[in-house]
Amino acid sequence: VPHDRVLRAIAAELGAAGVVTDRDRVASHTTDWTGRFTGEAAALVRPSSTEEVAAVLARCHEAGVAVVPQGGNTGLVGGGVPRHGEIVLHLGRLRGVEPVDEGALQVTVSAGEPLAGLQAAAADAGLAYAVDLAARDTATVGGTIATNAGGLHVLRWGGTRQQLMGIEAVLADGRVVSHLGGLVKDNTGYDLAGLLCGSEGTLAVVTRARLRLVPRHEARVVAMVGFVDVAAAVGAVARWRRRVASLTAVEVVLAAGVDLVCEVGGLPPPLASRPPVLVLVEAADRDDPTAAVASAVEATDGVLDVAVATNEREAAALWRYREDHTLAINTLGPPHKLDVTLPMAALARFAAEVPDAVTAVEPGARTWLFGHLGDGNLHVNVTDLAPDDDRVDDVVLRLVASLGGSISAEHGIGRAKRRWLDLVRSPAEIDAMRAIKHALDPRGILNPGVLVPERTA
Numbered sequence: 071v072p073h074d075r076v077l078r079a080i081a082a083e084l085g086a087a088g089v090v091t092d093r094d095r096v097a098s099h100t101t102d103w104t105g106r107f108t109g110e111a112a113a114l115v116r117p118s119s120t121e122e123v124a125a126v127l128a129r130c131h132e133a134g135v136a137v138v139p140q141g142g143n144t145g146l147v148g149g150g151v152p153r154h155g156e157i158v159l160h161l162g163r164l165r166g167v168e169p170v171d172e173g174a175l176q177v178t179v180s181a182g183e184p185l186a187g188l189q190a191a192a193a194d195a196g197l198a199y200a201v202d203l204a205a206r207d208t209a210t211v212g213g214t215i216a217t218n219a220g221g222l223h224v225l226r227w228g229g230t231r232q233q234l235m236g237i238e239a240v241l242a243d244g245r246v247v248s249h250l251g252g253l254v255k256d257n258t259g260y261d262l263a264g265l266l267c268g269s270e271g272t273l274a275v276v277t278r279a280r281l282r283l284v285p286r287h288e289a290r291v292v293a294m295v296g297f298v299d300v301a302a303a304v305g306a307v308a309r310w311r312r313r314v315a316s317l318t319a320v321e322v323v324l325a326a327g328v329d330l331v332c333e334v335g336g337l338p339p340p341l342a343s344r345p346p347v348l349v350l351v352e353a354a355d356r357d358d359p360t361a362a363v364a365s366a367v368e369a370t371d372g373v374l375d376v377a378v379a380t381n382e383r384e385a386a387a388l389w390r391y392r393e394d395h396t397l398a399i400n401t402l403g404p405p406h407k408l409d410v411t412l413p414m415a416a417l418a419r420f421a422a423e424v425p426d427a428v429t430a431v432e433p434g435a436r437t438w439l440f441g442h443l444g445d446g447n448l449h450v451n452v453t454d455l456a457p458d459d460d461r462v463d464d465v466v467l468r469l470v471a472s473l474g475g476s477i478s479a480e481h482g483i484g485r486a487k488r489r490w491l492d493l494v495r496s497p498a499e500i501d502a503m504r505a506i507k508h509a510l511d512p513r514g515i516l517n518p519g520v521l522v523p524e525r526t527a
């Protein structure tokens with residue numbers, strides 16, 4: 071069996087701690103965070119340095135053994151879990167944040183470092199890392215790069231790709247590419263960092279990254295604003311973006327989702343009037359942005375109710391109504407998670423049509439909508455549906471594409487949406503992706519079955 075030979079060779083290089091075959095320990099890495107995607111792994115391989123990652127990939131490449139890179143396993147499209155006996159290449163031992171370069175406002179970080187570790191190191195230097203998301207304690211820097219994670223502050227600072235100043239990665243054949251100098255201007259050909267960002271473990275394994283840091287703004291205001299409907303909330307986004315330069319987040323939740331979060335977490339309702347649509351708005355700056363936010367909200371149509379946090383504890387309490395959605399929905403069983411973007415002009419129509427589109431296919435299914443409204447990004451979660459029943463996914467993703475949106479805003483394609491990539495990418499684009507994949511991973515050992523669609527003809 072090639073796996074046995076390869077695993078023995080890897081164990082010889084990494085030591086016994088580097089290769090795990092114990093069924094229970096391996097099993098905790100073979101199902102995704104939602105519980106929807108699961109599979110079999112030959113083993114769990116745990117390198118602790120770039121050199122060890124290189125040694126593992128060289129062996130696997132030689133033997134044609136497939137590898138699934140995995141960070142914190144918080145990905146939501148099934149891209150980080152094995153299917154048919156691949157090796158899971160767990161990057162959790164590649165930890166560490168180098169000292170912050172305070173002259174350049176940059177830092178070099180190892181791929182297995184949790185996002186929260188990077189954020190804490192930035193805060194210690196009086197700075198911030200711009201990307202933040204609810205899975206911060208578990209999601210790794212490498213995973214956020216591999217998925218080009220968006221998160222809560224894209225509106226202000228962009229997504230992960232916008233933070234990436236350089237990368238170190240191991241190619242499928244074990245060679246290391248490293249470009250970590252962090253030069254702001256560096257037009258010397260193809261941008262490998264940008265290419266690997268969002269490649270979901272299909273082109274190379276990220277081992278280190280050079281990331282930009284942003285100013286840390288201590289003066290912060292968080293408010294929850296109730297609206298009559300989604301259209302009014304969408305109208306507010308454009309108004310607030312014009313009037314409040316320090317806007318850092320505009321997030322939307324609906325009454326049903328808030329009720330579920332309250333029930334699961336034992337929380338009181340955030341707004342006494344229980345409006346149908348709630349928007350969490352956050353602004354942060356050197357000087358207190360409360361007055362700017364208050365006057366923008368006052369001048370907004372369709373507002374029913376407002377709660378403003380007056381301290382950090384209250385701010386965190388308001389954020390819970392948004393951040394706890396993922397967790398609360400998971401208590402209903404494995405959801406279908408369809409993370410989509412719409413043009414702002416089509417977002418209200420989509421939100422109105424999507425629940426009916428779902429129940430037309432499966433009358434018992436329930437639709438939950440929430441997301442990063444400021445980016446036009448809605449998370450459509452559907453529960454009370456069998457994990458492998460794709461009919462609802464199909465209807466929702468086609469509706470998105472027909473309205474000019476994207477089938478993945480920030481979670482990626484993974485296994486979950488590979489079938490539908492051609493709704494939003496042309497045949498020429500998909501051919502170009504296949505050509506890149508083949509050039510960097512000619513034997514197809516990196517994350518087979520993820521992202522790049524199979525050739526059908």
Ligand SMILES: Cc1cc2nc3c(=O)[nH]c(=O)nc-3n(C[C@H](O)[C@H](O)[C@H](O)COP(=O)(O)OP(=O)(O)OC[C@H]3O[C@@H](n4cnc5c(N)ncnc54)[C@H](O)[C@@H]3O)c2cc1C
Nearest residue numbers: 141142143144145149150210212213214216220221271276
């Ligand atoms: C509660 C919750 C909230 C979330 N909120 C957001 C959000 O707001 N925005 C957002 O964008 N995402 C969000 N996510 C999704 C998830 O956290 C991100 O996709 C995150 O980037 C995944 O990081 P990870 O380390 O867990 O990666 P994993 O889940 O382990 O892997 C994800 C993908 O990256 C690949 N990969 C992982 N590490 C590497 C590496 N070092 N080199 C090459 N490929 C690699 C894997 O093969 C897989 O395809 C959320 C998830 C949860 C559970």
